[in-house]
Each structure stands twice: as structure tokens, then as C-alpha cells.
Amino acid sequence: MGTIIRNAHPIGASLADTNLRFEDGRIAALNPLQDPSQTSDTVIDGAGKLAIPGFINAHTHLAMVLFRGLADDVPLQVWLEDHIWPLEQQLQPEDVYWCSLLGIAEGIRSGTTTFVDMYFHNEQIARAVEESGVRALLAYGMIASSLQDRGRSELAKTESLVQNWHGRANGRIQISVSPHAVYTCGEEVIRAAVDMAHKYGTTLHTHVSETRSEVDEWKAKTGMTPVEYLQSLDVFSVPTLAAHCVHVDADDIGILAAHPVTVAHCPKSNAKLGSGIAPVHAMHQSGVSVAIGTDGAASNNRLDIVEELRACWMLQRASHENPAYMSSTQVISMAVRAARGLVGLPEDGFSEGAPADVVLFDTNHVHTTPPHDAEAMLAYAVNSRDVTDVYVDGKALLKNGELRTIDEERVISEVRRLLHRLKNR
Ligand SMILES: [Zn+2]
Structure with a gap:
């Protein structure tokens, strides 16, 4: 079983809104979805979202x-x-x-x-x-x-x-x-x-x-x-x-x-x-x-x-x-894209077989309306709070704005505590 992000708009790939399927940590297919009701994959609604490979x-x-x-x-x-x-x-x-x-x-x-x-x-x-x-x-x-x-x-x-x-x-x-x-x-x-x-x-x-x-x-x-x-x-x-x-x-x-x-x-x-x-x-x-x-x-x-x-x-x-x-x-x-080769990733992040690293930006906001041009929106208008979902190797690290692998409150309190310790030595 894999994951399908439906109808997101990929940036940096020459594609219109697309369905992006990944399985076992890899991009498995682009536009694979004939009938969404027939799939056993997890389906994520990407409508109105921009997608980049991170x-x-x-x-x-x-x-x-x-x-x-x-x-x-x-x-x-x-x-x-x-x-x-x-x-x-x-x-x-x-x-x-x-x-x-x-x-x-x-x-x-x-x-x-x-x-x-x-x-x-x-x-x-x-x-x-x-x-x-x-x-x-x-x-x-x-x-x-x-x-x-x-x-x-x-x-x-x-x-x-x-x-x-x-x-x-x-x-x-x-x-x-x-x-x-x-x-x-x-x-x-x-x-x-x-x-x-x-x-x-x-x-x-x-x-x-x-x-x-x-x-x-x-x-x-x-x-x-x-x-x-x-x-x-x-x-x-x-x-x-x-x-x-x-x-x-x-x-x-x-x-x-x-x-x-x-x-x-x-x-x-x-x-x-x-x-x-x-x-x-x-x-x-x-x-x-x-x-x-x-x-x-x-x-x-x-x-x-x-x-x-x-x-x-x-x-x-x-x-x-x-x-x-x-x-x-x-x-x-x-x-x-520029550093992908240096870090050992294939140049095109949205190609079959590439590691399933995907980031979604929600553009259903006042500051990203209207959507004339997706690249211009990403470069000139979005802010980091628009990031809703982050996957690396197909694993969700952020889902609907919630961190999934890091206990945020714990990390904040540990860092505050250690700064206090260092300053009061
Ligand atoms: Zn430095």
C-alpha cells in the first residue's frame, strides 16, 4: 500500500495539477489514479496546494x-x-x-x-x-x-x-x-x-x-x-x-x-x-x-x-x-535543485524512482489569492506557515501542520533549560 497526493500543483516539473503516488519511500508514479474509489492507497487531498521535492x-x-x-x-x-x-x-x-x-x-x-x-x-x-x-x-x-x-x-x-x-x-x-x-x-x-x-x-x-x-x-x-x-x-x-x-x-x-x-x-x-x-x-x-x-x-x-x-x-x-x-x-x-547532486539526490525530484521527498504549501489564503502563476507565488508570496505537509523517503515528518517525529514542546523546554544552565554557571 502506498500514498497518493491528489491534484497538487508540482513546481519545477513540467506538469499541470497531478496525482503523485509513492510507495516504499520512492516516487512510484505521476498521474497514476484512474478511479480514486478503487485504490487501497492512503489518499491525501492536494487541491490548492503547491508541491516541491523539498x-x-x-x-x-x-x-x-x-x-x-x-x-x-x-x-x-x-x-x-x-x-x-x-x-x-x-x-x-x-x-x-x-x-x-x-x-x-x-x-x-x-x-x-x-x-x-x-x-x-x-x-x-x-x-x-x-x-x-x-x-x-x-x-x-x-x-x-x-x-x-x-x-x-x-x-x-x-x-x-x-x-x-x-x-x-x-x-x-x-x-x-x-x-x-x-x-x-x-x-x-x-x-x-x-x-x-x-x-x-x-x-x-x-x-x-x-x-x-x-x-x-x-x-x-x-x-x-x-x-x-x-x-x-x-x-x-x-x-x-x-x-x-x-x-x-x-x-x-x-x-x-x-x-x-x-x-x-x-x-x-x-x-x-x-x-x-x-x-x-x-x-x-x-x-x-x-x-x-x-x-x-x-x-x-x-x-x-x-x-x-x-x-x-x-x-x-x-x-x-x-x-x-x-x-x-x-x-x-x-x-x-542546485544542491541535489551534491547531496546525492537525482536532479529531478518528481521522477519515478526518486526518493519520495515532498513538501506541500497550502495556497488557500488571502496572501496567495489569486493564483496567477504558481512559481511566482512560491518565490514572492508564500510564507513558511503555508507549509502543511512534509515527507522524506515517503515518511510524514509534518502532517496538517503537526510535527510527527519531533516532540516540539519537549525540545523547546530542553533548549530553554540548557541555556539557563549555561548562563548561570
Ligand atoms: Zn557558516
Whole structure:
């Protein structure tokens, strides 16, 4: 017995309203329903709903929801040194589990089925992913100046994470190798990370050219931009997720376009931290694959891809004074499709045999009336509260607006309790 979603409107597939059938965790058929009264499947009414194969949050630090709203308006170094790091150093593995669950719940509620995460205590994040039923590409963010100074132990942590978790939970969990950034990892550490990614056939996840000062300092130190430097270390021989890429020049963009790199554009985080606006239009023109991420909630303050879509097109159009930049089709493709290959999903989410990841948005609301154009509605008008149902591998994680795999009240109270404990030490 399977499930049929009747008469939903699929986005990103060249289909009219359709019936979507899935069974055993896979899309089994499109338009399979001759006579709905004859089926033994569970039938869900999708009339008036938009269907997508789920948003991919291409760069986040889930557990940093703990720092949401903490010292929002201070300079970056003060924020890190006086507020974030002292609390972060006290985090116990179990704390990271509860905070990750909170972040996952927020993501599910806004239509996210897959998370690309970088943090520490990753076994606890993997546990939260496994239990909640979402999909994730997880990474331990390595910080080490040389192999001798922390590097070997950081690499060993990554290796055990790959060995224990890569491909687990029916393939829903994958592991990336992750040197945190050029300025936090020495050359030999980055080279060893590349070797490890090749050895295990994993992807690589790193922060690249987030701020102007990072790029200026790197050029002064090495004569290269961070992108050129990573290229010189052969990093892009591995399929790479490059977070931010705010300050990339034409040569950098050429390098990114020529290699299997997916850029994770984080428009709200870059705006909140005053980092700038990434040249998304120019990257698209050169054929760079650009996905969308929220970054951590400390620098956002939400994990809401619907808002991220809106920030993306607004900032590109406003900064270039051009209303033709970033069409609804383009911006939706960034959030739904661009990172699918990186996380191991088939390019077309609504094709037979694809994992049954489905998100429904109810458009029977005042702010989504009238329905001229479904893609324009998704890119410009919907909000995350319109998400009613979320399936991953055919399993309901959200049904009629209710979380099915996460005890929301418990998670909220556990996170409140642990923040109280950390602050009162
Ligand atoms: Zn980040």
C-alpha cells in the first residue's frame, strides 16, 4: 500500500495539477489514479496546494539556534569572543542533540527536507537527523594550523565520523570532509582533507571569501584570493560546497564555474553581519551552481528558506537596480535543485524512482489569492506557515501542520533549560 497526493500543483516539473503516488519511500508514479474509489492507497487531498521535492538548506550550523538573539548588534569579534565562544566551549554532546532537533524542527516547518550542516559533536547531530527522519550532509568543522598542532586529531575525528555515519539511516545521512576555512586551517591540513575526501569518495564543505577583510588579508599573505589558493591545493578536484563566496572576482568565478563546486549563498546572514551581497547574477551568467543556505540562526536569525528566497531576489535586484535579475524560476531552482547532486539526490525530484521527498504549501489564503502563476507565488508570496505537509523517503515528518517525529514542546523546554544552565554557571 502506498500514498497518493491528489491534484497538487508540482513546481519545477513540467506538469499541470497531478496525482503523485509513492510507495516504499520512492516516487512510484505521476498521474497514476484512474478511479480514486478503487485504490487501497492512503489518499491525501492536494487541491490548492503547491508541491516541491523539498528545500535544501545548503549551509547551516543547526545547533547554533541556541545563540539566536544573543548580542545581535555588536561587531563580529566582540560577538564571538564575549558572547558565543564562552558558551560554545561549555556545550555538552547532549546539548548539541537538543539544539539540532530544534533547528531541524524549524527547518521542517518551513519546507526543508535536507540540511547541509557544519558543527561539532556530530554524532549527536546525526542522532537528531536519524530520529527526526530528515536528510543531511553533515561535517565536522576542522580548525588546525598544522598536522602537528591539532591537525592529526581533527582529521581523526573526521575519519571516524565518515566510517561510522556516511550512508547511514538508509542513506539519509552523508558526511563531508570539512576544513573550516583557509584562515583557520593550515595548508597541510587542507591537503590531507582533500586526500581523505578522495579516499572515501565524500564531498568537501568549507567557508570561502565571506568578508572583504578575509580576502584582503589572504591576498596580502599568499598573493592569492581564497578561491585561487584552494584551487592551488587541488581542493576543487573534490565536489565542494563553498559557503558564502561574497567577495569573489571574475577570475574566482571562472575557477568556480570550471569545477564541481556548489556555492551556498546565504543572503540574510551576509546582510546581518554586514558582509555584503554575493554576485549571484554574475555567478549564474558564468554557469556556477549556486544554492541557498541560512547559515546558523545566530547570524540570521531564522532557519527559513522561504525568507531566504525572498532576500536573495530582493538584494540582487535592489543592488543592481534591475527587476529582471533572479526570476522566480531561477531562485526556486537555487533552493530546490542546485544542491541535489551534491547531496546525492537525482536532479529531478518528481521522477519515478526518486526518493519520495515532498513538501506541500497550502495556497488557500488571502496572501496567495489569486493564483496567477504558481512559481511566482512560491518565490514572492508564500510564507513558511503555508507549509502543511512534509515527507522524506515517503515518511510524514509534518502532517496538517503537526510535527510527527519531533516532540516540539519537549525540545523547546530542553533548549530553554540548557541555556539557563549555561548562563548561570
Ligand atoms: Zn557558516
